[in-house]
Amino acid sequence: MPRPRHCRYVSATPCVNYFKPRGIPLTELEEVCLSVEGLEALRLADMEGLTAIEAARRMRVSRHIFGRTLAAARRRVATALCCGQALRIEGGTYAVRTGEGAADIPKENTMQKIAISSEGPTLDDAVDPRFGRAGGFVVVELPDMTVSYIDNGASQTMSMGAGIETAERMARAGVEVVLSGFVGPKAFEALQAAGIKVCQNVDGGSVRQAVERFCKGELPFADAPNK
Incomplete structure (x- = not known):
């Protein structure tokens, strides 16, 4: 029996959840699915510029789980960009934080x-x-x-x-x-x-x-x- 996945905490659900190449009909596109926690990992690391330890604290996971989540997200985005595929953002194992202050939990708990x-x-x-x-x-x-x-x-x-x-x-x-x-x-x-x-x-x-x-x-x- 597979082990249960740890819940990843995100700041919010995405306001836009689909991106596609211009000029290609949807019926001709292949899709890549990016999880919501994958998007959060990209936001924390590549947009906010947080270290792995800081970002892991925000998502309330270990830095190793964060690293794997980030690496998988980057692969999916790179695949969509390089292969001309649509990018759908949905699914995953996550919960929304009730406020950004809730992310500042003691490091011991992560x-x-x-x-x-x-x-x-x-x-x-x-x-x-x-x-x-x-x-x-x-x-x-x-x-x-x-x-x-x-x-x-x-x-x-x-x-x-x-x-x-x-x-x-x-x-x-x-x-x-x-x-x-x-x-x-x-x-x-x-x-x-x-x-x-x-x-x-x-x-x-x-x-x-x-x-x-x-x-x-x-x-x-x-x-x-x-x-």
Whole structure:
């Protein structure tokens, strides 16, 4: 069974929903369909010039979902322009924001994919206080709590650079937030470079408890590595 799609928030429904090449009858045209959230992604990125993180906050999705939505929208518009096809704007999985101010929600609530350093592969295993040399990471996708596991055993055997290697592993997995105990300077810098937020000093409980604390807003984002 396919996973449900996260709702994308848009500022308004489009006032114009059809564009066609001049001089070609409708009966002879092929159409390309652009979703409403695809149009919103184009508006935020290409008209307003927002960064991926800023635009993702507006649409209340992760930056990875925003990136995929934007890339798909650009392909459809390019296809219509290059192939002389009509462009219809309709459909998608979206809701209209009640006001532009409603878009300024806390960044924590837009995070969809978090990784928790763990001593085992389940939500009930204990949080591993180490980041670079953690045995693995339980990855939780919010809000549906889909759980997967990333084995980090290769980094445990490294004499140097374990934190950087682990940070790169998080980036490849599309992780947006890391919850852990101790994150050293080099690992912290690598996570920052990848656009991954860090919540530190998270230990002494289970992975499930750490996720619950994150969802309640009890775990602040760190602006520097552990001292």
